[in-house]
Amino acid sequence: MEHPKTSTWNGWHIIAINGKFVVKNLTTIRMEFEAVEKKELKKTAIDLTNTTHLDSSAITILVNFYKRVVERGGIIVLFGMNNDIAEIFSIVGIDKVIPMCTSIDDFKQKYDNNTRA
Numbered sequence: 001m002e003h004p005k006t007s008t009w010n011g012w013h014i015i016a017i018n019g020k021f022v023v024k025n026l027t028t029i030r031m032e033f034e035a036v037e038k039k040e041l042k043k044t045a046i047d048l049t050n051t052t053h054l055d056s057s058a059i060t061i062l063v064n065f066y067k068r069v070v071e072r073g074g075i076i077v078l079f080g081m082n083n084d085i086a087e088i089f090s091i092v093g094i095d096k097v098i099p100m101c102t103s104i105d106d107f108k109q110k111y112d113n114n115t116r117a
Contacts, residue, residue: 004032009045010113016047023057033065042074045107049080059092066098075099079107 005016066076079101101107
């Protein structure tokens with residue numbers, strides 16, 4: 001897995017996770033999540049468009065990151081997950097807790113400053 005790529009859009013910090021989001025790759029992702037928290041960024045989107053796999057450790061880090069960000073008044077949105085990852089999120093109930101969008105276009109439409117979901 002390559003290091004997460006970051007970008008911004010409309011006041012959102014976007015973290016793109018590419019490849020396998022699994023226990024052996026969590027260090028770089030955790031560092032990016034910690035940077036978001038240290039900077040106290042309020043709006044973060046996690047782009048899973050090019051994420052091929054995830055494991056239970058990835059789910060744990062996502063849920064814990066989400067909880068910490070929400071506790072300080074922020075929002076996390078996930079987008080772009082493939083069907084397998086979306087199904088895993090549905091089975092474990094993450095789709096009921098963390099806002100999700102099917103694609104970057106769906107995310108941008110829902111979270112444009114002029115059309116806040």
